[in-house]
Amino acid sequence: xxxxxxxxxxxxxxxxxxxxxxxxxxxxxxxxxxxxxxxxxxxxxxxxxxxxxxxxxxxxxxxxxxxxxxxxxxxxxxxxxxxxxxxxxxxxxxxxxxxxxxxxxxxxxxxxxxxxxxxxxxxxxxxxxxxxxxxxxxxxxxxxxxxxxxxxxxxxxxxxxxxxxxxxxxxxxxxxxxxxxxxxxxxxxxxxxxxxxxxxxx
Numbered sequence: 001x002x003x004x005x006x007x008x009x010x011x012x013x014x015x016x017x018x019x020x021x022x023x024x025x026x027x028x029x030x031x032x033x034x035x036x037x038x039x040x041x042x043x044x045x046x047x048x049x050x051x052x053x054x055x056x057x058x059x060x061x062x063x064x065x066x067x068x069x070x071x072x073x074x075x076x077x078x079x080x081x082x083x084x085x086x087x088x089x090x091x092x093x094x095x096x097x098x099x100x101x102x103x104x105x106x107x108x109x110x111x112x113x114x115x116x117x118x119x120x121x122x123x124x125x126x127x128x129x130x131x132x133x134x135x136x137x138x139x140x141x142x143x144x145x146x147x148x149x150x151x152x153x154x155x156x157x158x159x160x161x162x163x164x165x166x167x168x169x170x171x172x173x174x175x176x177x178x179x180x181x182x183x184x185x186x187x188x189x190x191x192x193x194x195x196x197x198x199x200x201x202x
Contacts, residue, residue, distance in 0.1 A: 005063060005107055007110060009056045013060045013062075019069070022039070024095070027072070027098065038095050052077060055122040059115070061098070071107045072096070074095060075093060075119070078091070080184075081181060081182045088125070088181075093129040094130060120168055120169075125167070125168055126165060128165050140166050142165060143163070143164055147178040148180050149165060150183070151163050152182045
């Protein structure tokens with residue numbers, strides 16, 4: 001059952017930055033993949049010019065009745081480097097979290113759908129995510145392996161079972177360019193941050 005929520009751009013959210021950071025930390029406290037720095041990562045991504053997007057890219061979900069903060073998602077810039085060394089801009093969906101007692105009610109889906117809508121309006125071509133393939137597959141995400149993609153800084157392939165890509169245009173623009181290409185989820189961030197770009201069950 002989809003919970004009745006209102007999605008707002010972060011800049012219009014009725015909460016302070018500190019309150020949102022506390023919410024993110026609490027939501028990730030019960031996540032399978034976490035390292036306790038998710039709120040810090042959001043702050044860094046939000047303020048990093050190299051990760052900036054020129055369209056609305058951070059959203060909160062509020063309960064329609066109580067106006068309680070129940071979800072959050074951030075989009076940021078990342079890159080796909082082709083086998084020829086060319087860089088293709090992509091959008092990273094992460095982190096995303098939903099309040100523990102409000103999960104499995106469609107809140108995460110509403111947040112993700114808003115992200116997809118904004119990216120398509122901005123004519124973005126690709127979105128990448130680290131997460132549960134069974135969950136993200138419903139939005140059209142496909143495993144990296146299907147495109148021949150690998151993850152930069154993951155030589156053992158530990159992240160590959162969770163690394164997914166979505167073609168935001170239909171049909172996808174030159175998907176053959178992704179064969180043997182690499183995705184840089186972290187773009188210079190510490191390797192420990194890889195657990196922070198995963199998601200809570202939404």
